[in-house]
Amino acid sequence: MATITPTKENATIKIDKKPFLSRYSKTQLSGFVTLCVFSVLLIFPLLWMVSTSLKAPHEVMSLSMKFIPEKILWSNYVDIFEKYPVWNYMWNTGFLTFMNIAGKLISCTLVAYGFAKYNAPGKNVLFVILLSTMMIPWAVTMVPLFILFKEIGWYNTFLPLWVPSFFGDAFSIFLLRQFIMGIPKELEEAAKIDGAGVLRILWSVVLPNLKPALAVVAIFSFFHTWNDFLGPLIFLTDPAKATLQLGIQSLRTQFNVEWQYMMALSVISIIPCLIVFFIGQKKIVEGITLSGIK
Amino acid sequence: MLLMNNSFRISPKLREPLTFYLLISPWLIGLLVFVLGPIIASLVLSFFQWDLISPAKFIGLRNFKEMFTIDPIFWQSLKVTVIYVAFRVPLALVTALILALMMNQKVPGIGVFRTIYYLPSVVSGVAVSMMWIWVFNPNFGLMNGALSAIGISGPGWFSSTTWALPTMILTSLYSVGSTAIIFLAGLKNIPDTLYEAADLDGASTLQKLFQITIPQLTPTILFNMIMLLITSFQVFTEALIITGGGPANSTMFFNLYLYQNAFAYSKLGYASALAWILFTLTFICALYVFKSSRKWVYYEGGE
Numbered sequence: 001m002a003t004i005t006p007t008k009e010n011a012t013i014k015i016d017k018k019p020f021l022s023r024y025s026k027t028q029l030s031g032f033v034t035l036c037v038f039s040v041l042l043i044f045p046l047l048w049m050v051s052t053s054l055k056a057p058h059e060v061m062s063l064s065m066k067f068i069p070e071k072i073l074w075s076n077y078v079d080i081f082e083k084y085p086v087w088n089y090m091w092n093t094g095f096l097t098f099m100n101i102a103g104k105l106i107s108c109t110l111v112a113y114g115f116a117k118y119n120a121p122g123k124n125v126l127f128v129i130l131l132s133t134m135m136i137p138w139a140v141t142m143v144p145l146f147i148l149f150k151e152i153g154w155y156n157t158f159l160p161l162w163v164p165s166f167f168g169d170a171f172s173i174f175l176l177r178q179f180i181m182g183i184p185k186e187l188e189e190a191a192k193i194d195g196a197g198v199l200r201i202l203w204s205v206v207l208p209n210l211k212p213a214l215a216v217v218a219i220f221s222f223f224h225t226w227n228d229f230l231g232p233l234i235f236l237t238d239p240a241k242a243t244l245q246l247g248i249q250s251l252r253t254q255f256n257v258e259w260q261y262m263m264a265l266s267v268i269s270i271i272p273c274l275i276v277f278f279i280g281q282k283k284i285v286e287g288i289t290l291s292g293i294k
Numbered sequence: 295m296l297l298m299n300n301s302f303r304i305s306p307k308l309r310e311p312l313t314f315y316l317l318i319s320p321w322l323i324g325l326l327v328f329v330l331g332p333i334i335a336s337l338v339l340s341f342f343q344w345d346l347i348s349p350a351k352f353i354g355l356r357n358f359k360e361m362f363t364i365d366p367i368f369w370q371s372l373k374v375t376v377i378y379v380a381f382r383v384p385l386a387l388v389t390a391l392i393l394a395l396m397m398n399q400k401v402p403g404i405g406v407f408r409t410i411y412y413l414p415s416v417v418s419g420v421a422v423s424m425m426w427i428w429v430f431n432p433n434f435g436l437m438n439g440a441l442s443a444i445g446i447s448g449p450g451w452f453s454s455t456t457w458a459l460p461t462m463i464l465t466s467l468y469s470v471g472s473t474a475i476i477f478l479a480g481l482k483n484i485p486d487t488l489y490e491a492a493d494l495d496g497a498s499t500l501q502k503l504f505q506i507t508i509p510q511l512t513p514t515i516l517f518n519m520i521m522l523l524i525t526s527f528q529v530f531t532e533a534l535i536i537t538g539g540g541p542a543n544s545t546m547f548f549n550l551y552l553y554q555n556a557f558a559y560s561k562l563g564y565a566s567a568l569a570w571i572l573f574t575l576t577f578i579c580a581l582y583v584f585k586s587s588r589k590w591v592y593y594e595g596g597e
Contacts, residue, residue: 031396039410065439107320114317139569144332167324227419245420266421277416
């Protein structure tokens with residue numbers, strides 16, 4: 001570390017530059033360069049998408065590729081709202097996302113609390129079953145679920161896409177259980193002595209301590225529902241009920257794909273994910289670490 | 295509510311199990327209705343011929359016989375999926391491990407890298423598939439544009455029978471960052487004392503990598519390998535959006551073929567039979583990895 005005395009303010013820039021490189025070893029520097037290259041590879045396609053969404057049609061279909069459009073057409077984004085029911089797509093997607101988050105938060109907290117703090121015969125077997133349901137491919141349950149929802153008249157409604165979330169989700173239950181196990185017993189016992197019931201303890205003792213884990217569940221289920229394509233594809237046929245993902249796909253089925261609009265709608269669908277990602281970033285990293293390591 | 299009402303007399307011995315089952319009841323109901331019920335129904339359906347209109351007809355093992363003896367697309371979809379898994383899983387593991395190792399070296403801007411690497415995992419969905427179609431567009435795409443700038447005329451990518459599947463494998467690496475971040479967490483758990491001891495013995499960087507880092511990381515490698523295996527067998531959205539299985543079935547993934555049977559051809563029995571083949575295949579692979587892991591996964595204190 002270069003020691004810089006705060007009094008020599010003029011000299012700091014000079015001193016700082018040289019030690020910066022020498023502070024790191026060769027392997028560190030080559031690692032840094034590789035990481036930079038890889039970052040560019042990941043970011044560039046997204047920027048290309050944004051760039052295309054701002055181009056005029058003749059420039060989209062042009063062999064000379066310009067990264068910055070000759071004329072930046074923000075109007076593409078206005079046009080797309082006029083040409084396609086984008087507000088409708090957003091509302092439908094937002095509604096489903098909200099319901100899924102609410103459903104998972106409520107049901108998974110109850111179930112996770114049960115698994116974390118109560119004992120009963122059969123509990124261990126049930127917990128193994130819970131974990132193994134995460135391994136079942138969706139293809140196995142897809143056909144019977146389709147038939148079931150069709151039989152009870154839920155086909156072409158939003159119901160099959162959110163009602164199941166009120167019955168728990170194995171991954172979220174597991175995550176919350178891990179977290180609840182870490183909450184000290186003393187807190188609950190004090191409340192028990194005061195004569196509080198199970199739900200009372202859950203509400204006033206466990207929940208306030210569970211907020212970070214609940215945030216992780218909410219964030220993950222946001223991404224999951226917002227980006228879900230298969231569910232809406234199977235259960236929704238009415239164009240008025242289409243989600244953003246179906247909406248993007250519907251731009252493609254036309255004879256001639258207008259790529260500037262396709263990319264604009266794609267950008268629109270991605271923005272909420274980016275916002276949630278940047279707000280919840282720290283929590284997400286904690287979440288995957290919590291679920292990934294033991 | 296029963297849960298809160300202490301005056302409702304239940305013997306104290308029963309109270310705890312009862313509370314447990316009441317608390318987990320939403321999941322239990324969901325398990326029966328949305329998971330176990332459908333699994334049994336799917337197994338039963340796989341022995342039937344049913345198009346939802348005419349009554350279901352029991353045909354014994356004919357669905358399975360048909361896929362193994364008559365249906366060429368079944369074998370093609372199996373081949374495509376197995377090739378995809380066989381290339382994607384090791385490629386993703388190695389790439390993620392390298393990225394994690396580099397991020398673990400106390401390089402500047404680690405927070406920024408972590409953000410950038412994880413970002414593609416949260417924007418998955420149709421938009422990203424569309425992005426790939428556009429980036430790999432043979433005429434106006436970024437990829438061929440960049441290649442022609444250095445004098446190479448690029449292939450048709452997704453529209454070429456030889457390139458479509460490799461391009462799918464390549465684009466799947468876009469979400470490799472989430473695997474890398476799990477590796478990074480694993481790396482942070484390796485005690486520094488091990489490296490300090492190795493330094494005293496004069497071990498080289500490579501020696502430390504293969505003698506300390508990789509062995510210590512094997513539990514994380516196992517976890518990532520299983521997760522990648524399961525998700526790779528289940529590829530669907532990309533296949534449906536980007537290529538629709540083409541050209542000439544060169545990207546006909548198993549789940550895509552299954553989806554077509556169920557919803558395009560209304561062969562619900564056949565689709566269910568296909569699902570069980572996929573389930574069995576995934577299960578056998580995961581089981582094999584687990585069994586072999588006893589030989590290569592290092593556990594502290596030997597489990």
